[in-house]
Amino acid sequence: MLARLGVIALVFGLAASLGQAQEQTGDTQRQAGRQDYPPHLFSRPIAVDVIEDKAEAEARKREEEEARQREIEDLAAQKGMNTATQSIEAATRDMRDYALYSTILVGVGTVLLLFTLFLTRQANRAAQAAVDVTREMGKKQARAYLYIKIGNFEISVVDNADSSNLVTRVVVTVANSGNTPAYSPVIYYDIQEAIPNQIIPLPNPETMQKTPVNNGFIPPNEDSTTRLSRTFEVDDPVAFQRFDKRIIRFTYCINFLDEFDEERWTPIISGTFHHWPKGSVSFLPDKIHEVQEN
Template sequence: MTSRLKNWTAMASAISDVCPQITLAPPVSCCFYASMSRIYFMALIALGLTLLASSDLPAQENKGDTEEQEQQNSEQILTVPTPLQVEIVVEDGEAEARQASEQRADGNLVAQQGMNEATQRMADLALWQTVLIAIGTTALLYTLWLTRQANRAAQAAVDVTRSIGEAQTRAYLSFDTVKPVYINPKGDVITSILFRPHIINTGQTPAHIRVTRSAVSIEPVRPTEIEIEANSTPHGTIRVGAQRTIFLQGGTLPWDAVKEAIEKGYYIILICGVEFEDVFYRSSEARRTEDFAVRIVFNKHLTDAEKPVDDQPSIEWHDMQLEVTMTSPTTAAENS
């Protein structure tokens, strides 16, 4: 019995080593082995050997597959053709030509890159040049505008200076005095009195008188405006130098009318005027015109027309602010 138990234990250990998932329980007692029949015991041994053979079969199959794959790989390696060594022979001239061509290609590439960079720099310079030209043009236009303004200011200053110079040096005609001329055609009796105005040039340059006009009127009251027929006499040229005096034609009144006006306190008014050109005259401009109106006052009454001229009373004159309208005889006839 003891020898059988040892054999069973050895067999169970061998089965556990081959197939760990199978565990054979040890016998509980020796009576168990004694009561088992020999057939049953042999069946258990056959079952254990079957399980042991089945656990070794996958390992053997895997080992066979691995060996077969290694054999196929070795056959494939042996079937790959061995590469042949090829040596390319190039002539010296062709090699030099190819090398020169490659050098030219490299040189062309470098030149193209340089041209691209130069073109970019030129574009940048052109842009800055355009900006500078725009700024310069703007500054030039502003300078031209300032120059024009300066020219205008200078021209205005010249005009003012010229006007001042002309005003300081041109001819000025003013009323100087009036002198009575007692007219006695027969030499014994005074029949009329001629009032002759004198005009003086107070300027520094000559005046050239073209037209003169004069008239005399008796008004009962002091007028503010007067329209009178004047003797307008055109002249070729009457030159009046600086600080020189000339007399105009004047106007004539009868002795009796003057005597009555003096006695009644009427206004004896002398009106005269001239049209003249100064040294600054321009044909596109109108002539200068000066009109004068004065009141004539006798220092005493007229008494006797037969007295000599030297014994007749003297006169004075006073400026009058009147709005005077002088018409020529032709214009007066047309109006009537």
């Protein structure tokens, strides 16, 4: 250690001497007005061998090795961090793409699900409609169908206390052409005097006379006979009886309950009775009107 300090002191002494010599030379040159001198007059640098302690050299070497190793490790760590960062970025992009694809697939699946539900609902509606149609067809095939057959028609001259002097009677037969019974049948009818070719508005069934069918029950493919009548007050009952200038209009329909406990109405039918030369009377229907059977 003392030898190293001696060497360092010697080096500093030589440097100081060299500096003083250069300052003196500079002053001399300025005084002489830039006078040149031979090169051998300047002092030359002295080579100094620095003697370093072996332990310190090894310590310095170790420190350099450790510093180099730390640099290598730091570089490796930076590379690892860079690789990890790139991996995170790639994973983030993959997650973003996956989320986008998942959203698209979920949207497509939702649309397909809604479309499937719509088709299922339409199919259910079609099936329900088919069931309703089948049920309705079954009801129509099984239910009762009533109609009236016109029988005898009579006009009689009477002398009643209420001033009525003419009575008309119509024998009708209510027949059931269906496959199930008809319950509580009621005949709604109206017998009116009219002039030939006279247009008479069709009456509302609720304003007509009504007569229940005798037994209140008509089995399938059977019938029941009922007599309908109405009295009039006319000026000349005898002439009326001969259908002179007057005719009798007959309008009717039937209300009943079918096997399925549904109320039914037959079409409203109207027509006139005509007296033929040989004395027979027949009913000529006009047409089936707008109120159809239900």
